[in-house]
Amino acid sequence: xxxxxxxxxxxxxxxxxxxxxxxxxxxxxxxxxxxxxxxxxxxxxxxxxxxxxxxxxxxxxxxxxxxxxxxxxxxxxxxxxxxxxxxxxxxxxxxxxxxxxxxxxxxxxxxxxxxxxxxxxxxxxxxxxxxxxxxxxxxxxxxxxxxxxxxxxxxxxxxxxxxxxxxxxxxxxxxxxxxxxxxxxxxxxxxxxxxxxxxxxxxxxxxxxxxxxxxxxxxxxxxxxxxxxxxx
Amino acid sequence: xxxxxxxxxxxxxxxxxxxxxxxxxxxxxxxxxxxxxxxxxxxxxxxxxxxxxxxxxxxxxxxxxxxxxxxxxxxxxxxxxxxxxxxxxxxxxxxxxxxxxxxxxxxxxxxxxxxxxxxxxxxxxxxxxxxxxxxxxxxxxxxxxxxxxxxxxxxxxxxxxxxxxxxxxxxxxxxxxxxxxxxxxxxxxxxxxxxxxxxxxxxxxxxxxxxxxxxxxxxxxxxxxx
Numbered sequence: 323x324x325x326x327x328x329x330x331x332x333x334x335x336x337x338x339x340x341x342x343x344x345x346x347x348x349x350x351x352x353x354x355x356x357x358x359x360x361x362x363x364x365x366x367x368x369x370x371x372x373x374x375x376x377x378x379x380x381x382x383x384x385x386x387x388x389x390x391x392x393x394x395x396x397x398x399x400x401x402x403x404x405x406x407x408x409x410x411x412x413x414x415x416x417x418x419x420x421x422x423x424x425x426x427x428x429x430x431x432x433x434x435x436x437x438x439x440x441x442x443x444x445x446x447x448x449x450x451x452x453x454x455x456x457x458x459x460x461x462x463x464x465x466x467x468x469x470x471x472x473x474x475x476x477x478x479x480x481x482x483x484x485x486x487x488x489x490x491x492x493x494x495x496x497x498x499x500x501x502x503x504x505x506x507x508x509x510x511x512x513x514x515x516x517x518x519x520x521x522x523x524x525x526x527x528x529x530x531x532x533x534x535x536x537x538x539x540x541x542x543x544x545x546x547x548x549x550x551x552x553x554x
Numbered sequence: 555x556x557x558x559x560x561x562x563x564x565x566x567x568x569x570x571x572x573x574x575x576x577x578x579x580x581x582x583x584x585x586x587x588x589x590x591x592x593x594x595x596x597x598x599x600x601x602x603x604x605x606x607x608x609x610x611x612x613x614x615x616x617x618x619x620x621x622x623x624x625x626x627x628x629x630x631x632x633x634x635x636x637x638x639x640x641x642x643x644x645x646x647x648x649x650x651x652x653x654x655x656x657x658x659x660x661x662x663x664x665x666x667x668x669x670x671x672x673x674x675x676x677x678x679x680x681x682x683x684x685x686x687x688x689x690x691x692x693x694x695x696x697x698x699x700x701x702x703x704x705x706x707x708x709x710x711x712x713x714x715x716x717x718x719x720x721x722x723x724x725x726x727x728x729x730x731x732x733x734x735x736x737x738x739x740x741x742x743x744x745x746x747x748x749x750x751x752x753x754x755x756x757x758x759x760x761x762x763x764x765x766x767x768x769x770x771x772x773x774x775x776x777x778x779x780x
Contacts, residue, residue, distance in 0.1 A: 372642045376780050390779065392644050400642040404635025410571040422563050423643045425556070449574075465639070 324383070325350040325473060325504035326371065331380035333366050333528075340366045341377070342528045348504055348521060350472075353495075355515035355536065356508040357547065358525035364508040365403070365477055367525070371506060372400045372475045384473055396424060399471030401479055405462035409451035413442050413461050416450055417468060424469035436464040440490055456484035463487065467494050474498055476507040480514055512544030524551050560645045564653025565660075571630060572661060578626040579661060586619040586669040594676040605679065609740030612673060613732055617699060619669075620662045621721045624703030627654050628711040637711070641778055651774040655704040662696050673743070683745030691742060694759045695735030701763065702727055705770040708777045731766075734759035 326348040333341040341363045348354055358364050369375040370382055373389035387394045400406075407416045417433035426432040437443045440460040450458060459482070466474070479491055495518060498505060509515040516522065516536055524532040524547055532551040539546045572578055593611055597604045631637035640650055674681040681688065706723050710716040725732075734755040741748060748756070 369638075372638075374638055374641055374779065390775075392646065395642060396644040398642065400639070402635050402638050404633075404638065406636055406639030407634055408567065408571055408636055409633060410574045411567065415567075415570070419563060419567050420639070420643065423560060423640075423645050425644065 323350065323386075324348060325352065325385060326506070327381075327383045328367075328371070329381045329383075331367070331370060331377040331382060333363075333370060333375070334378050340528050341370070341525075344380070344525070344528070344530050346523055346530065346533045348506070350504055351499065351502045352520045353499060353505040353518050354507070354521045354523055355512075355519035356506055356523050356525070357512065357515070358508075359552075361527075362525040363528040364525055366528075368402075368475050368477050368506065368508055372398065372402075374400075374402075396469070397472040399466040399469070399474045401462060401466045401474075401476045403477055405458050406465060407450050407458065407461055410449065412447045412449055413437060413453070414446040416461065417464055420465050421468055426469065432468055436468045440464045441486070455482065456487055459483050459487045460490055463491055463494060467498070470501070471498075472503050474503055474505045474507075476505070478509050479507055480509060480511050512547075516540050516544050516547075522547060524548070526551075526553055557646055557649045560649035561653040561656065564640075564645070564650055565656040568627070568630065568654060568657035569660065572626075572657070578623045579665070582619040582622040582662070582665045583668060585622060586615050586665055587672055589615045589618070590669060590673055590676055604677065605744050606740065608673075608677060608679065608743050609738070610736040612669075612739055612743060613695065613736045615669065616662070616666055616696070617725065617728065617732060618721075619665055620658075620696075620699045620703060621724070623658050623661050623665070624700070624707050624724070625717055625720050627658050627704050627707040629707070629716065632711065637778075647775040647778055648771045650778075651704060651708065651770060654707075655700050655770075658704055659696055659700040662700060663692070666692060666696065679743060680745040681743045684742045684747055687748055688739070688742040691735060691738040691756075691759070694756075694763055695731065695739070697763050698731035698735065698759065698766065699724075699728060701766045701770055702731075705774065705777065708774065731759055731762040734762065 324347045328344055328346050331341055331344045332339060344367060356364050370377050371389060373395060382389050384394050385397060414433050414437060417436055418429045421429035421432040437446045440463060442457060442460060450461060480488060483491060507515060519536045522532065522536045522540060532547060631640065670681055703724050706720055710719045713719050737755045738752055
């Protein structure tokens with residue numbers, strides 16, 4: 323049983339191949355560090371995995387079904403470059419909306435519980451646009467995790483987080499791994515990523531330069547992977 | 555049931571956001587009122603000829619004012635990548651589309667309901683004399699405008715010139731629906747009943763709504779995801 327599989331995925335932007343024949347499989351509970359330089363295709367691959375874009379060729383299966391299947395999307399949590407929250411809505415309204423869309427039995431109760439968990443219950447009626455950057459990031463984390471997803475797709479989740487948000491994210495990721503969630507995280511922060519990861523995938527110009535289990539060498543020396551498999 | 559709940563949640567979210575910013579509402583209403591005022595200066599409002607073009611004039615105003623609302627429909631999702639968050643969520647794309655169309659429809663209808671009395675005053679017409687038939691045409695015509703405008707709002711949302719592209723794409727497609735709405739509106743807005751000779755236009759407008767609603771619901775996933 324694979325939690326996530328990618329078979330010969332190609333993606334073109336015009337004539338430019340952003341992804342070339344990318345293939346890998348992840349077992350349930352795995353944590354994949356998706357690595358690569360800027361423009362290597364990490365975000366494109368994550369968007370395809372999240373069902374936000376279709377591959378030109380190849381196939382993606384998440385939990386045994388198509389990424390666009392409604393039941394699959396119910397079990398995926400996606401954090402992209404944007405926080406995915408409405409500036410004109412309050413913190414509570416934002417979370418209640420997404421709890422409702424993800425089919426929570428009690429959307430308001432779920433929203434309140436997550437506001438408490440992320441330390442935002444005191445400002446629950448404040449509009450998202452009035453929040454500081456750190457508060458917005460914590461609210462975004464609440465949005466991604468509030469339905470307890472089985473698959474997490476996180477695009478540079480540690481970028482620009484303040485220390486409090488990093489602590490919350492680390493706790494949420496640890497909890498997700500405990501319950502057996504599969505995690506894919508794209509990042510430039512090699513040390514954090516390789517400490518968490520069970521697997522690593524290095525993309526170089528849209529091609530898979532390395533895919534396999536994370537080895538002790540990678541954790542000890544985060545640049546090891548780039549030295550051995552990256553472009554010189 | 556879940557589909558309806560999702561669509562209503564999206565519509566409520568859009569309306570709540572719009573009520574707080576009033577971006578589309580203010581622009582659309584101001585535009586509609588200014589155009590009605592300018593036309594009343596440009597033409598002799600009480601002249602018989604002007605009354606004959608009243609339906610056409612009203613729908614032109616509604617169509618242009620509508621573009622200002624429809625442009626915001628999916629553009630509202632761009633800040634903070636909210637569209638990605640919605641598309642990645644388990645919302646059926648058709649529910650997302652329908653929720654957005656419903657919110658735009660209600661906003662545009664509200665603009666029209668403010669513009670109609672103003673029109674009645676400027677042009678000295680008894681527009682309330684055929685109130686319910688007028689409301690039927692207003693609802694059918696506004697849905698025609700909304701249903702096409704919302705799908706093209708989704709299609710053009712990532713274009714740099716979307717404010718220009720939306721009307722350029724929408725108006726040619728809207729011609730049959732707009733013609734029907736104009737034909738039907740002309741007698742009603744001056745207080746005359748709909749004659750049997752206009753029933754075919756009514757059928758055309760209703761058919762237009764049904765066909766384009768079905769087409770949009772079928773195509774929205776492709777438009778959003780590719």
